[in-house]
Amino acid sequence: xxxxxxxxxxxxxxxxxxxxxxxxxxxxxxxxxxxxxxxxxxxxxxxxxxxxxxxxxxxxxxxxxxxxxxxxxxxxxxxxxxxxxxxxxxxxxxxxxxxxxxxxxxxxxxxxxxxxxxxxxxxxxxxxxxxxxxxxxxxxxxxxxxxxxxxxxxxxxxxxxxxxxxxxxxxxxxxxxxxxxxxxxxxxxxxxxxxxxxxxxxxxxxxxxxxxxxxxxxxxxxxxxxxxxxxxxxxxxxxxxxxxxxxxxxxxxxxxxxxxxx
Numbered sequence: 015x016x017x018x019x020x021x022x023x024x025x026x027x028x029x030x031x032x033x034x035x036x037x038x039x040x041x042x043x044x045x046x047x048x049x050x051x052x053x054x055x056x057x058x059x060x061x062x063x064x065x066x067x068x069x070x071x072x073x074x075x076x077x078x079x080x081x082x083x084x085x086x087x088x089x090x091x092x093x094x095x096x097x098x099x100x101x102x103x104x105x106x107x108x109x110x111x112x113x114x115x116x117x118x119x120x121x122x123x124x125x126x127x128x129x130x131x132x133x134x135x136x137x138x139x140x141x142x143x144x145x146x147x148x149x150x151x152x153x154x155x156x157x158x159x160x161x162x163x164x165x166x167x168x169x170x171x172x173x174x175x176x177x178x179x180x181x182x183x184x185x186x187x188x189x190x191x192x193x194x195x196x197x198x199x200x201x202x203x204x205x206x207x208x209x210x211x212x213x214x215x216x217x218x219x220x221x222x223x224x225x226x227x228x229x230x231x232x233x234x235x236x237x238x239x240x241x242x243x244x245x246x247x248x249x250x251x252x253x254x255x256x257x258x259x260x261x262x263x264x265x266x267x268x269x270x271x272x273x274x275x276x
Contacts, residue, residue, distance in 0.1 A: 101193050102276050107139070110136070114157065115267055118263065121260065122259065123259050126166070147193035156182075157180045159177065159179070179208065179210070181206070182207075199230045201229070206251035210262055227248065230245065239275055249266045250264070
């Protein structure tokens, strides 16, 4: 009887020991594990907007090579710089010359004479550009008649004199529809001065009046600011000398070759 009770007591103590071990062993393992750090708190959101992303967050990508990270960001492109040469702007200077054909009329007293002949022409224009493609300034257009007879309108005879000189002094405008190209059109208006000789080479006289000219042409760039071109010009004027009762009228067409700094 005592032996049976002793065995039951040992079994009870063994079972209790196993149960206590099953509870104590996990508790010991949990106590020895390192404590997990709490996650960082996000920064407070800005007033009136959402919270910005924190730059302190750990990267989701693993650098296995150990090399420093490459910055693949690209800067914004710089503002485009406009071309400053081969553009018609700034200081303007044009010099040129050529040949033309003139149709002139001379009224002296009661006589009226007509003449058609070849002329030698020159020009000088100087100015500035208020904006790309436009030039304003002052200049001179000169013409010397080289050939042509003066004939009376009523058929009363002809002379060999062809001495008519004209000079137009005035203001001009010259425009380039495309400032980087060569096509241009212009015009001029101003004071007209003429010098002529009456039939027979006598009674030379000067006259003052008004005149104008229009032209169009094309210039070819030969240097950053220099160009050479040709132009067709039409010029008309009328001048009077009240002392000699003389009036000169002329219309002239000229083809000129010019050199331009602009």
